[in-house]
Amino acid sequence: MIRNAFPVTRDAALSRLTQFAPRAGQAYASGRNTDPGPDQAGAVSKLSPYLRYRMITEQEVVGSTLSHHSLPAAEKYVQEVLWRTYWKGWLEMRPSVWTQYLQERDRCRDNFPNTRAIRSAEAGETGIEGFDDWARELVATGYLHNHARMWFASIWIFTLRLPWALGADFFLRHLVDADPASNTLSWRWVAGLQTVGKTYLATSENIARFTNGRFAPKGLATVATIPTEMPVCAAQPLPKVAYFDAQTPAFLLVTPEDLHPESLLGESTKINGAGMLFDPETLGGDNARAFVAGAVHDTTERVGKNFKCLAHVLNNLDAASLIAQARETGAKQIITAYAPVGPVADALARIAPSLASAGIPLVHIRRAWDERFWPHATKGFFPFKERIPKILQDMGI
Numbered sequence: 001m002i003r004n005a006f007p008v009t010r011d012a013a014l015s016r017l018t019q020f021a022p023r024a025g026q027a028y029a030s031g032r033n034t035d036p037g038p039d040q041a042g043a044v045s046k047l048s049p050y051l052r053y054r055m056i057t058e059q060e061v062v063g064s065t066l067s068h069h070s071l072p073a074a075e076k077y078v079q080e081v082l083w084r085t086y087w088k089g090w091l092e093m094r095p096s097v098w099t100q101y102l103q104e105r106d107r108c109r110d111n112f113p114n115t116r117a118i119r120s121a122e123a124g125e126t127g128i129e130g131f132d133d134w135a136r137e138l139v140a141t142g143y144l145h146n147h148a149r150m151w152f153a154s155i156w157i158f159t160l161r162l163p164w165a166l167g168a169d170f171f172l173r174h175l176v177d178a179d180p181a182s183n184t185l186s187w188r189w190v191a192g193l194q195t196v197g198k199t200y201l202a203t204s205e206n207i208a209r210f211t212n213g214r215f216a217p218k219g220l221a222t223v224a225t226i227p228t229e230m231p232v233c234a235a236q237p238l239p240k241v242a243y244f245d246a247q248t249p250a251f252l253l254v255t256p257e258d259l260h261p262e263s264l265l266g267e268s269t270k271i272n273g274a275g276m277l278f279d280p281e282t283l284g285g286d287n288a289r290a291f292v293a294g295a296v297h298d299t300t301e302r303v304g305k306n307f308k309c310l311a312h313v314l315n316n317l318d319a320a321s322l323i324a325q326a327r328e329t330g331a332k333q334i335i336t337a338y339a340p341v342g343p344v345a346d347a348l349a350r351i352a353p354s355l356a357s358a359g360i361p362l363v364h365i366r367r368a369w370d371e372r373f374w375p376h377a378t379k380g381f382f383p384f385k386e387r388i389p390k391i392l393q394d395m396g397i
Contacts, residue, residue: 005141006049006176008294010260010302013050017064020045025069029076034210035145038137044145045077051084052177053295054258054337058085059369063397071389078392079385082373086384087181088340089374093235098341100230101184104165112163121160122170130207130215131155142176142287147210153190154202158221164191176291178284180342192226195380199224235378241338241364246270250363251331252307253277253314253322255344256292258337259299262306264365265335273329274311275322276300282343317347319354326360338366368395 006012024045031043050056058081065074065081091098112118120126124135134152138144144152149171156167168187172178185194192199201224208216246266252274254261265271276296283289296313304311310329314321326334334355339345352362372395376387 005046005143006291008291009298010050010055013047013056016045016047016050017056017061020047021064021068024065024077025073028074032076032080033147034212035148036212037214038141038143042145046143048177049143049291051081052179052182053256053292054260055295055298057260057263057367057369058082059367059395059397060263062392066392066397071392078388082385082388083381084179084182085369085373086377086381087179087185089238089370089377090235091181091185091341092238092374093377094233095236095341096233097188098180098184101165101168104163104229105169108163108166109169112166114162117160117162118166121156121162121167126160128155128159128219129217130211131217133215138171138174142174142291144175149186150190150200151202151207153187154200154224155217155220157191157227158199158201158224159219161225164188164193164227173285174287175284176287178288181340192224193229197226199226238374241366242361244335244363244365245333248333249329249331250333250335251275251322251326251329251360252303252309252311253334253336253362254296254299254303255336255339255348256283256295257339257342257344258367259295261299261303261337264337264367265307269307269335271307271309272331273309273325274300274303274307275314275325276303276311277314277317277344279314279316279347281316282347317351319351319358322351323355323358323360331360333361333363335363335365338364338370340370 023043028043034042036042047056047061051058051061061081062078065077071078122135124132126132131152134144134148153167156162157164164187168184171183175183188194190200202220204216204218204220246269249270249272252261252271254274255277258264276299278293278296280289283292300311300313322334336348339348348362355362372391376384
């Protein structure tokens, strides 16, 4: 289970951001690729779980960073934050890639012949230095340094020749910051499926250099064989969101996709009641569930105080229960932060027709950050990143 590496409150997230922001310039840029080990201080922020569930927002993190550094000085860190935004926007316009991943995962679970190799890799019993340590670290802590995630994925795919989709599933089942877009597309990128023909091949020399000599695995693959898959469909327009009337009495549905509704909704929004979703079925595994359980408790307290309404935890997304609660509070609509492609979005899509039939529409509210950045995730990251300075300027950051 998770160590106490990620205290589960928004205040803890803000404190970590305050401590990190002064180091988000040269200190981060020069040390970001080094993984010193799970119990050692490093250059990275370790804000990913808080960003994943939006206990703090990308806008807050970038804003705090740029209050200490110029954009050129903090370029590497700002881009790292925007990679998360880019992945979400990219997948939002190509939702079939998520569906293909789920199908590939299930197909491999049912048909991959060497189940012993999968078990050995997940247990950290392959005999490959570093890889086995990272497998055990992931299960124990719910976290891996980003560079270690790349090394691990490369060895899984090219050295052990295991299905990439099962590796992505292993991460989703154990990461605290398990995110459908970032995780799925990062594994695809390593495999050579995301940027077609471009793979990431881990080397012993690179691993030794950026682990300060802790690991120098032998026998790693020197050739990357790209898996085959169905062609990716062209980007579709972003789904539209319905008009939101802040004056219509609403029941607020908070999901783990956005645990800071205070910054999403204006003070004039009429909130008659609120429910915080904690449905284990929408979360990857025990590490994520333990973090979100605490995060939901923290959010429930904040929402109740901020919106001056009764707020409680919902253990599943049940249309009939939501309708009853909305009617009991006098709400005429149920509002929720827009959920990007993934299990929560799938669950919301399943209940939306029942809510509409009952005359209580489910209204999705998309953040300005996503509205500004997501439409530019039509191609690769490099065209996307060229737009970052202008968008941040337009947003007053």
